[in-house]
Amino acid sequence: MKVIFILSDSFRQxxxxxxxxxxxHTPNLDRLAAGANVFEQMYAGSFPTGPNRRDxxxxxxxxxxxxxxxxxxxxxxxxxxxxxxxxxxxHTMMITDVANGVVRGRNxxxxxxxxxxxxGQEGDAYxxxxxxxxELPVPPELIRYRPAHYQQVRVxxxxxxxxxxxxxxxxxxxxxxxLERNWKRDRxxxxxETFDPHEPWDPPEWYVHRYDPGYRGRxxxxxxxxxxxxxxITRREVRHLQARYCGECTMxxxxxxxxxxxxxxxxxxxxxxxxxTSDHGIYAGYAxxxxxxxxxxxxxxxxxxxxxxDGRLTSPTWLPLRTGTMRIPLVIKLPxxxxxxxIQRIAQPWDLAPTILRLFGLKPPSxxxxxxxxxxLGRRRLPPRLHAFNGCxxxxxxxxxxxxxxxxYSFWPSGQARxxxxxxxxxxxxxxxxxxxxxxxxxxxxxxxxxWDPGGMEGxxxx
Numbered sequence: 001m002k003v004i005f006i007l008s009d010s011f012r013q014x015x016x017x018x019x020x021x022x023x024x025h026t027p028n029l030d031r032l033a034a035g036a037n038v039f040e041q042m043y044a045g046s047f048p049t050g051p052n053r054r055d056x057x058x059x060x061x062x063x064x065x066x067x068x069x070x071x072x073x074x075x076x077x078x079x080x081x082x083x084x085x086x087x088x089x090x091h092t093m094m095i096t097d098v099a100n101g102v103v104r105g106r107n108x109x110x111x112x113x114x115x116x117x118x119x120g121q122e123g124d125a126y127x128x129x130x131x132x133x134x135e136l137p138v139p140p141e142l143i144r145y146r147p148a149h150y151q152q153v154r155v156x157x158x159x160x161x162x163x164x165x166x167x168x169x170x171x172x173x174x175x176x177x178x179l180e181r182n183w184k185r186d187r188x189x190x191x192x193e194t195f196d197p198h199e200p201w202d203p204p205e206w207y208v209h210r211y212d213p214g215y216r217g218r219x220x221x222x223x224x225x226x227x228x229x230x231x232x233i234t235r236r237e238v239r240h241l242q243a244r245y246c247g248e249c250t251m252x253x254x255x256x257x258x259x260x261x262x263x264x265x266x267x268x269x270x271x272x273x274x275x276x277t278s279d280h281g282i283y284a285g286y287a288x289x290x291x292x293x294x295x296x297x298x299x300x301x302x303x304x305x306x307x308x309x310d311g312r313l314t315s316p317t318w319l320p321l322r323t324g325t326m327r328i329p330l331v332i333k334l335p336x337x338x339x340x341x342x343i344q345r346i347a348q349p350w351d352l353a354p355t356i357l358r359l360f361g362l363k364p365p366s367x368x369x370x371x372x373x374x375x376x377l378g379r380r381r382l383p384p385r386l387h388a389f390n391g392c393x394x395x396x397x398x399x400x401x402x403x404x405x406x407x408x409y410s411f412w413p414s415g416q417a418r419x420x421x422x423x424x425x426x427x428x429x430x431x432x433x434x435x436x437x438x439x440x441x442x443x444x445x446x447x448x449x450x451x452w453d454p455g456g457m458e459g460x461x462x463x
Contacts, residue, residue, distance in 0.1 A: 001090075001335070001360050002272040004175075004190045004259070005352075007056075008168075008252050009049060009098060010198040010295075012281035013042065013327040015249045025210060025250045028257030029276065029331070034340055036274070036333035037377050041346045043388035043403055044280040044326045046070075048295065049198075051393065052279035053101055053108045055349035057081050059368040065455030067369060068391030068400075074110040079365070081353040083111030085189050088362045093182070095175045096193040097167045099124035112191070116178075118171045120156035121195045123149045132158045137219055142231060144199065144222045144294065153200060153222075163204055163251075168196040172255035176262040183266045187360065192259070197248030198282070199223075199294070207247030215240045225294030228285050233293065238285035241293065245284050270336050273359055275352070278328040289324045290431050297321060297392050297399060313396060318417040320410035321401060322430045326390055334377060345376045346385040387445070389452045400456060402445040409435075409445035413460040419446070439463070 013019050017026045018033035045055045046069040054062070054069035057080040061067045074080050082092040094109050097118035101108035103126075109115040119126035123145060132155045136143065143150050163169045175192045182188060196203075200222040208215075220233060220241050228238055256276070263269040283292040298316050330347055332355070350370030357364045358372040375382055390401035398416075402409045408422040408430070421435035421442055435442050442463050450457040 002185070002188050002190075002268065003356060003359055004192065004263075004272055004274045005356065006256065006259075006274070006276045007191070007193040008197070008276070008278050009193075009195045010280060010282045011249065011252070011278035011329060012324060013278075013329045014324075015197075015246065015281075016329055018331075019329065023211075024246055026253040028253045028260060032256070032260065032274065032276065032333060033331050035338050036331045037337075037341045037343055039330040039332075039343050039345070039347045039373075041344060041388070041405065042277065042328050042330035043346065043348055044321075044328055044390055045349045047297070047321060047325070047390060047392040048280055048394065049098070049100060050106070050108075051391075052349055056352050057108070057111075059350045059353040059364070059370040061369070061453070061455075063455065065453075067389065067453035068393055068456060070393040073105070073107050080111040081356060082113070082189065082191070084353075084357060084362065084365075085360065086111065086113055088357075088360060089187060090360055091182075091185055091188045092191070093178060093188065094191040094193070095171060095178060096191070097121045097171045098193050098195045101193075116174060118167060118174060121167050122198070122200070123152040124156065125152055127155060129155045129158060137221075142218075142220055142223060142233065144224050150222075157202065163254075166196075166202075166204065166251065168194040168248075168252045168255040169258070172259050175259055179259075179262055179266060179268070183268055189356065189360075194252060194255070196252050197245055199245075201241070201244035201248050203244070203247040203251040207251050208243055210250065211246045212240050212243030215243070219244075223293045225292075225296035226299045227291045228293045229291060231293070233285075235285075238293070242284045242286070245282065273335055274331075274333040275356075276329065276331040277349075277352070279349070281323075281325045281328060283322075283324045286324060288322060288428055288430050290319075290322060290429065292319075292324075295321075295325050297397055298395070316416070318397070318399070318412055320408055320420045320422060320430075321390055321392065321399065322408065322422070323403075323424065326388075326401070326403060326408075332373065332377065341377070343376055345373075345382065346388050347373055347376075348388055387448050387452075389449065391453065391456065393456075398456070400449050400453060402449055407441070407445065409442060409449075411446060411449060411457075411460070411463075413457055419463050421445075435463070 050071035051069040094115035283289040354364035392399040410420040
């Protein structure tokens with residue numbers, strides 16, 4: 001068995017052609033999905049980036065009785081997925097450009113036989129260049145990063161001349177090079193991870209031109225997390241911001257196409273299992289984003305936004321995590337699979353490690369809270385899943401959520417805000433709190449949360 005696991009950060013489920021978006025250009029991922037299993041109900045779990053990686057690699061929360069993960073390293077007493085695979089005779093390789101998981105002391109590479117990092121993403125301090133002028137394209141209050149951090153972003157990309165100089169293309173080029181050197185291995189697990197389409201949204205201009213040709217206004221490529229009107233971003237600027245995000249999605253798709261072409265060249269495409277997913281989505285001022293850009297889970301009323309790295313919450317408003325961030329893609333192509341299948345069963349990141357272990361014929365640990373998805377791929381009847389669960393344990397936040405196709409129930413165990421219930425069927429803008437109108441439903445969803453995450457909900461009263 002050979003498995004390629006592709007993780008693309010901040011990729012909204014509704015920004016892929018095969019999930020029904022007629023505007024987005026993702027021909028390569030569409031082609032992959034056309035002969036694969038597509039999960040219609042894949043939801044994020046622990047939020048955001050770092051906690052999600054722990055969900056995937058450990059298939060459980062950070063402590064017994066706690067289902068969700070905070071943003072912490074892989075600990076010495078934990079056994080991540082690649083270590084289990086290596087112990088089972090599988091060669092494991094990570095290729096990544098997600099700097100915030102593998103630099104500055106972070107160790108999401110723990111357990112891999114080898115790993116390689118495409119440095120420089122999101123202000124990773126891997127280079128210095130005094131010749132790059134310190135210029136801001138827009139006022140600093142319209143940039144998520146502090147000026148020194150954003151200058152490092154500009155330094156890191158000043159050398160770009162060709163598409164391979166951008167992160168996703170360069171990272172997938174590395175993956176293709178690895179495959180050319182390792183295609184004869186009988187058993188391997190290749191983890192390919194790119195930060196794109198996470199902001200800053202700065203793909204080659206031809207990708208942006210596809211979605212917003214001739215734009216001449218302000219370029220807002222990494223806005224603060226918050227309500228775009230309070231930030232002073234116009235609706236026209238939001239449309240261009242969306243075009244930049246769409247351009248990043250198409251750039252990632254092109255990079256995936258390069259990988260698929262390499263597999264075809266090596267005569268491996270029918271031999272490997274391929275998984276494509278994301279950690280969470282992003283808001284970009286779309287209908288249903290509640291007027292937000294970025295991925296805010298809290299904003300400051302006095303300023304209307306929260307700058308990354310700024311932990312000062314003087315008058316916070318706590319926000320639910322809506323579908324734009326919580327619905328994510330999941331495609332699993334089995335070796336030799338030709339026909340597509342659409343799977344309605346709810347899936348979450350905790351399910352990925354047991355699925356991968358089963359692909360290699362290995363038994364998942366008994367303390368995993370995720371369950372293998374392979375039976376669902378084989379049309380076997382499984383106990384139904386009625387809920388997906390989301391949690392944010394980041395920056396003074398203790399948000400817990402339950403999601404279904406129709407409902408989002410959000411609860412803050414520490415009491416920062418009152419429970420919030422969104423009716424997706426009757427409120428496509430996702431702005432109205434209808435908890436007071438559905439007390440019995442809130443109690444049932446709250447009880448489901450308490451069963452899933454008893455340690456995190458301990459002491460919280462049922463509404």
